[in-house]
Amino acid sequence: MDSGSALAHPGMANSAMVQQMRKQLMRSATLGLAFMGIAFNPARAADAAAAGKTKAEICAGCHGENGISQTENIPSLAGQPDQFLQWQLVFLRAGSRKSEQMQPIAEEISNEDIRNLGAYFSQLAPPKGPPDNDPNLSKKGAEAARGRGCARCHTDSYAGTKAVARLAGQREEYLVKALHEYKAGLRVGGGVAAMADIAYSLSEEEITALAHYMAHLQ
Secondary structure (H helix, E strand, O other): OOOHHHOHHHHHHHHHHHHEEEEEHHHHHHHHHHHHHHHHHOOOOHHHHHHHHHHHHHHHHHHHHOOOOOOOOOOOOOOHHHHHHHHHHHHHOOHHHHOOOHHHOOOOHHHHHHHHHHHHHHHOOOOOOOOOHHHHHHHHHHHHHHHHHHHHHOOOOOOEOOOEOOOOOOOHHHHHHHHHHHHHHOOOOOOOOHHHHHHHHOOOHHHHHHHHHHHOOO
């Protein structure tokens, strides 16, 4: 398809982008098969979490004490599902998910480190959204979330599950950033094909409303 036909038929461009992202996901999944033991055979939870706490000291500088970020565009990790955390570290270590800040760190961690970090952050109390200063915007975000079926993957409480991220209480500007990256085809990882389909058609108003709603969930 040449650029002219893509511009003339944006739906075709979207389809091509999603197909390419599916191929990227398959490559990531194939790579991840080498680490199936990480996600599906977790170490003893208490021992792993204790070891993860020590390893996580380096994470606090960006992701905050107890995994709750105080830094713009840096996500909170506390309360994220164990499998989700582990797979993201695998993707970052392999370079299939890009991050100038995280990739050099992820390249230095072992499979055991990944198990332990997932166990540690997943058992921390998740962040609670701040008082809602714009309930009308949250109402629009809730309507957009229902319309897009966000709860089908992220659960009714948006707490995430297994390899699906927790959205409730996450930093608002980070959620906006993540949705823009999915919309532009810049983000890869678990669930990328589904997220690309959803994010591609989101308007700026919907992105703003969704991020506000999710970030202020208690």
